[in-house]
Amino acid sequence: MTVGLVQILFTIIAVLALVRIVRRGTARHLSLPLTVVAAVVWVCVLVFTWAPTLLDRVAEVVGVGRGVDTAVYFSILLLLYLVFRVFVRLEHMEDQLTRLTREDAIHQYHAKKKE
């Protein structure tokens, strides 16, 4: 079995990502479900990098032509989900900013009335 540059690159990225996720998970910076899901994703990357024929079997099961196509489809779905989560987080931050601005505005209103 020959080892390609892509396999080495994907392995380094996946291992680094796994280490980071486990560290953040154990430090409780990430929730348990998110830690598990993220770890499973990167373990899958590792497994499919070293056993690409497994990906072809998955492709057969889900009815997609080639293994690599399956990986691309799942990646797109994952990215869409992540973008959605970023939007939700942004909306939460917008809400917090609004609450802060409102409290300040009403506080200033009352302060000016007292003057």
Add this chain to the structure above:
Amino acid sequence: MHEVYVVMPCYNEGAVLASVLEHVTTHVPATSVIVVNDGSSDTSAVIARESGVHLVEHRINRGLGAALKTGIDLALALGAKVVVTFDADGQHHGEDIARLADAVRQGADMVIGSRNLDRQNMPWYRRVYNNLGNVVTWGMHGAWVSDSQSGLRAFRREAIEQMRIRANRMDVSSEFVKEAHRLRMQLVEIPVRPVYTEYSLSKGQSFAGGVKTLVTMAIRLNMD
């Protein structure tokens, strides 16, 4: 203290604000009007201050929904029994404030001044836009009204206190309808005839803004 308070969100309306306030204060006392300056960079705040109305100021622009909620919170703190929201772009008539407040006194929890019940002078594209807003409101929240995007509304104190208003921007219009529907409130629509000027039409939401509002509404559906 007044029974009815008028909340007027304002963002860079310096060109028309003086005349709008002059018009409104011929129908209600200046001390019953609350202008929420939503981070304007023009002379809006100076104009409002000089007109003798209550002025509350966002340091930064937070959007229509955020400004309305700030004004409503202040109106409730000042003892309002009825809160009327009124656009600062000059498209509403001051005499409609009393008509909406009367509808609340007669038992309504929320009243919408509907521009679609009498559309004689409404531009066709504005009609299309309003109807799209109604369809989206109905599709997302299951509540049908003839003018979900109208800025002229009135609320009973007890009703607005119960509503969870969290939308920061234009999506607030649909959120009011959603909340009235969720809380099974009595929502009444009465026809109003808006004043469509070049200025008031230019202040309306653009197509791109409408799409952004739609996306925000979809995201917020997943935040409840």
